[in-house]
Amino acid sequence: MTDDTPEFIQKSVDELVDIARGCRREIVKMVKRANAGHPGGSLSVIDIIVGLYGRTLRASPAEPKHPGRDRLILSKVHASPAMYAALHAFDFLDESDLHSYRMYNGICQGHVDSKWTPGIDFSGGSLGMGLSFGLGIAISGRLSGRDHHSWVILGDGECQEGEIWEAAMAAVHHRLENVTVIVDVNGIQNDDFVDQQMVMGDLSAKWTAFGWKVRDMNGHNMTEISEAIEWSKTTVGPCAILARTTKGKGVSFMENNPSFHGKAPNDEEFELAMEELA
Amino acid sequence: MTGAASRDGYGAALLDLAEDDRVVVLEADLGKSTKSCLFRAEHPQRAFSMGIAEQNMMLVAAGLASTGLIPFASTFAIFTERGFEQVRNGIARPGLVAHICGSHGGIHTGTDGSSAQSIEDLGIYRTLPNMTVMHPCDASSTRALTKALVNYSSPSYTRTVRNKTREIYTDDEAANLEIGRFSVLTEGSDVAILACGVMVQEALDAADTLAGEGVHATVVDVHTLKPFDHDEMKRISENCGAVVTAEDHSIIGGLGGAVAESLTANHPAPLERVGVEDTYGMSGQPAELMEHYGLTANDIVDAAKTAIARRNV
Numbered sequence: 001m002t003d004d005t006p007e008f009i010q011k012s013v014d015e016l017v018d019i020a021r022g023c024r025r026e027i028v029k030m031v032k033r034a035n036a037g038h039p040g041g042s043l044s045v046i047d048i049i050v051g052l053y054g055r056t057l058r059a060s061p062a063e064p065k066h067p068g069r070d071r072l073i074l075s076k077v078h079a080s081p082a083m084y085a086a087l088h089a090f091d092f093l094d095e096s097d098l099h100s101y102r103m104y105n106g107i108c109q110g111h112v113d114s115k116w117t118p119g120i121d122f123s124g125g126s127l128g129m130g131l132s133f134g135l136g137i138a139i140s141g142r143l144s145g146r147d148h149h150s151w152v153i154l155g156d157g158e159c160q161e162g163e164i165w166e167a168a169m170a171a172v173h174h175r176l177e178n179v180t181v182i183v184d185v186n187g188i189q190n191d192d193f194v195d196q197q198m199v200m201g202d203l204s205a206k207w208t209a210f211g212w213k214v215r216d217m218n219g220h221n222m223t224e225i226s227e228a229i230e231w232s233k234t235t236v237g238p239c240a241i242l243a244r245t246t247k248g249k250g251v252s253f254m255e256n257n258p259s260f261h262g263k264a265p266n267d268e269e270f271e272l273a274m275e276e277l278a
Numbered sequence: 279m280t281g282a283a284s285r286d287g288y289g290a291a292l293l294d295l296a297e298d299d300r301v302v303v304l305e306a307d308l309g310k311s312t313k314s315c316l317f318r319a320e321h322p323q324r325a326f327s328m329g330i331a332e333q334n335m336m337l338v339a340a341g342l343a344s345t346g347l348i349p350f351a352s353t354f355a356i357f358t359e360r361g362f363e364q365v366r367n368g369i370a371r372p373g374l375v376a377h378i379c380g381s382h383g384g385i386h387t388g389t390d391g392s393s394a395q396s397i398e399d400l401g402i403y404r405t406l407p408n409m410t411v412m413h414p415c416d417a418s419s420t421r422a423l424t425k426a427l428v429n430y431s432s433p434s435y436t437r438t439v440r441n442k443t444r445e446i447y448t449d450d451e452a453a454n455l456e457i458g459r460f461s462v463l464t465e466g467s468d469v470a471i472l473a474c475g476v477m478v479q480e481a482l483d484a485a486d487t488l489a490g491e492g493v494h495a496t497v498v499d500v501h502t503l504k505p506f507d508h509d510e511m512k513r514i515s516e517n518c519g520a521v522v523t524a525e526d527h528s529i530i531g532g533l534g535g536a537v538a539e540s541l542t543a544n545h546p547a548p549l550e551r552v553g554v555e556d557t558y559g560m561s562g563q564p565a566e567l568m569e570h571y572g573l574t575a576n577d578i579v580d581a582a583k584t585a586i587a588r589r590n591v
Contacts, residue, residue: 067345067346113372114344114372115372115373121344122344123367123368123371123372124367125367125371126363126367128333129337129364129367129368130337132333132334132335132336132337132338132340132341132364132368133337133338133340133341133344133368134341135334135337135338135341136337136338136339136340136341136342136343136344136345136349137341137342137344137345138341139302139326139338139341139342140341140342140345140346140347141345143299143302143323143324143347144345144347150341162333163331163333163334163337163364166328166329166331166333166334167334167337167338169329169331170328170329170331170334170338173327173329174326
């Protein structure tokens with residue numbers, strides 16, 4: 001089979017920092033318009049998503065279902081505003097599409113869904129499923145001779161799901177090197193801080209014990225994100241990148257605040273957020 | 279394939295399908311039981327052990343299907359249910375064409391006891407939009423219907439059974455079966471007996487007994503519970519006016535449920551449901567358990583007479 005993987009246009013770190021700032025504004029606007037959604041985890045993960053699109057992801061808005069494309073699998077699917085904002089920034093969606101987030105019959109569904117939205121590779125909804133899905137694509141790549149890569153973004157709270165560790169075992173057992181996990185370690189889940197809900201302990205040691213190559217990074221530093229992506233691509237994997245992030249990053253009153261896991265800002269808060277993200 | 283179990287038909291079908299290099303087999307440490315081991319032995323590069331981890335297996339199947347490959351994932355029927363929400367959200371909802379096979383379905387599983395005897399699988403998978411649900415009655419039809427899945431555009435769940443049953447079809451007859459279409463085995467106008475799985479042989483025996491008493495039954499092998507053959511159900515209901523279902527499954531939600539839904543919507547008729555009453559199984563030999571739980575030809579005969587009496591009131 002020929003390798004007809006889509007081209008990708010690499011952007012500079014400075015460009016990506018600007019793009020991520022614009023995405024943060026769109027995230028807050030989407031959640032405000034819908035008066036629902038998950039701003040905290042979207043703001044913690046957006047730099048990672050923008051980094052992937054701008055530094056490595058071979059995927060084309062002209063042909064979003066291209067069989068040779070790399071996959072970005074957002075397993076923590078409630079951070080859908082981050083995906084939609086990034087898809088808009090990289091020309092998969094129009095600005096008007098973002099207005100459909102959580103709206104009746106809108107193409108930007110509450111949780112990312114491949115049937116509804118161009119550029120979305122995975123239909124999630126409940127946590128814990130994305131890595132397994134990525135392994136299926138990775139196995140397919142091996143069987144078909146395609147070199148596409150699965151980039152799977154998990155939450156740290158999501159790592160409480162047993163299926164994550166089933167998949168972690170399977171990836172190593174089958175020596176799947178064309179899959180990378182990035183854990184958005186923002187320390188907060190729905191009800192409270194992760195350490196209050198179910199302490200995850202040393203995530204690095206856990207992934208290492210399961211046979212993965214593990215690296216830390218600051219999940220808001222585009223240079224570190226770029227370096228970690230390169231490390232993953234040049235390391236015999238599977239690789240897990242633990243991204244230290246801040247929930248609600250960029251909006252002062254949302255930062256590290258469990259109450260903004262799944263809540264829209266009021267009018268006053270929205271104005272303040274827009275000022276801070278200007 | 280005389281005296282085989284329907285799971286043998288599944289294993290044979292996978293081998294038949296192996297020449298299609300889109301076919302991939304996933305196992306959860308029960309390949310020797312579901313018979314996917316036959317494929318693994320011949321095509322190890324396309325057979326993947328997922329360990330005792332069914333949730334992961336379901337989403338790996340989804341990922342494979344998303345790339346155009348055709349995954350067949352199997353384990354015991356009861357253990358597919360461990361990954362039910364994965365099937366619901368990861369396979370059926372996005373409509374990814376992955377095929378799940380649950381072996382060892384029903385009380386007929388025998389001595390393993392109630393924890394291994396799924397009596398709810400057909401019911402729960404039937405509630406999922408996009409899912410096709412099948413429970414063939416013998417090895418030949420399981421082989422033919424499983425082979426047909428390779429050209430099918432919906433995800434599916436197929437229940438097979440552990441123990442040997444009578445072969446109802448020749449291979450040539452089985453090759454004519456169609457997913458989603460009733461297979462009418464005998465035609466009579468006094469009562470209709472709709473059965474699936476191991477209960478098809480019991481239904482045929484019941485029809486023989488009834489014929490000896492001058493009661494002529496239509497016997498249908500409902501190998502596909504979903505999509506349900508409403509047109510044929512309506513014709514048969516109009517023709518017979520009294521209906522019995524027979525299944526090695528809870529009387530709630532499975533074949534009895536599907537037939538009740540169809541009758542009430544299209545052509546109501548008295549319905550008697552033979553199946554596992556709202557209870558769990560236990561250990562024992564299949565024949566002992568079928569007797570205990572009221573899943574024999576005699577139970578079907580009694581139910582037919584009741585249905586006919588209700589019609590004639």
